[in-house]
Amino acid sequence: MIPTPDLSHLTNTDFEKVYEPAEDTFLLLDALEEDAKSLKSINPGICLEVGSGSGCVTSFLGKVLGPSVLYLCTDINPHACRCTLLTGRQNQVDVNVVNGSLTTPFQNRLAHKIDVIVFNPPYVPTLEKEASDAQHSGNIGGAWAGGTDGMRITNVLLRQIDSLLSSAGRFYLVALKQNNIPEIIETMQDQYNLTGEVLLQRRAGREHLFIICFKRQSSISLQ
Numbered sequence: 070m071i072p073t074p075d076l077s078h079l080t081n082t083d084f085e086k087v088y089e090p091a092e093d094t095f096l097l098l099d100a101l102e103e104d105a106k107s108l109k110s111i112n113p114g115i116c117l118e119v120g121s122g123s124g125c126v127t128s129f130l131g132k133v134l135g136p137s138v139l140y141l142c143t144d145i146n147p148h149a150c151r152c153t154l155l156t157g158r159q160n161q162v163d164v165n166v167v168n169g170s171l172t173t174p175f176q177n178r179l180a181h182k183i184d185v186i187v188f189n190p191p192y193v194p195t196l197e198k199e200a201s202d203a204q205h206s207g208n209i210g211g212a213w214a215g216g217t218d219g220m221r222i223t224n225v226l227l228r229q230i231d232s233l234l235s236s237a238g239r240f241y242l243v244a245l246k247q248n249n250i251p252e253i254i255e256t257m258q259d260q261y262n263l264t265g266e267v268l269l270q271r272r273a274g275r276e277h278l279f280i281i282c283f284k285r286q287s288s289i290s291l292q
Contacts, residue, residue: 074128086148088212092273100280113184124156131162246277
């Protein structure tokens with residue numbers, strides 16, 4: 070069992086500005102650990118976490134896959150970028166962080182070159198204005214405010230995945246039941262030929278959380 074990354078360097082003040090790891094984070098860590106053999110089999114060279122927050126997930130991936138991988142992170146929140154960098158250092162994982170929106174910083178340079186993409190999005194249904202304001206302000210609200218159906222930001226990211234994911238790549242997405250899991254999987258299959266599978270699901274209070282892994286059809290046929 071791979072231990073949860075050490076976050077003892079982060080303070081309550083940090084978590085007033087940056088999303089603190091919670092049930093969705095830990096479910097994602099469990100899914101990545103369960104899928105570790107499959108992940109290692111593709112010999113990943115580049116991993117990208119979108120919206121890295123505290124840096125917990127990428128530091129965990131660093132323990133799963135080792136130091137030979139290039140670990141990239143993006144976050145619109147500059148405080149999250151700082152925390153991600155510090156968490157990597159605290160856990161001896163070399164993390165490269167960019168303060169930017171979703172995958173925008175890498176769209177041109179890393180087309181079809183990213184082997185692992187991870188996204189724990191702002192999936193909570195909110196007013197559209199609340200989601201929009203949170204993204205523009207780059208504060209902690211951007212970690213959870215997801216618009217009317219909780220899919221405002223996720224839908225933007227889903228349109229970017231195909232252009233970045235390598236031929237054997239994996240895309241891991243955290244979603245809420247209200248986000249309509251079957252529709253997400255069907256959309257990615259129909260529009261991008263990316264096949265989705267629910268790896269884990271768990272109830273956490275009133276939330277029913279899912280981890281979905283997407284792969285290209287060609288990578289599935291090789292296994």
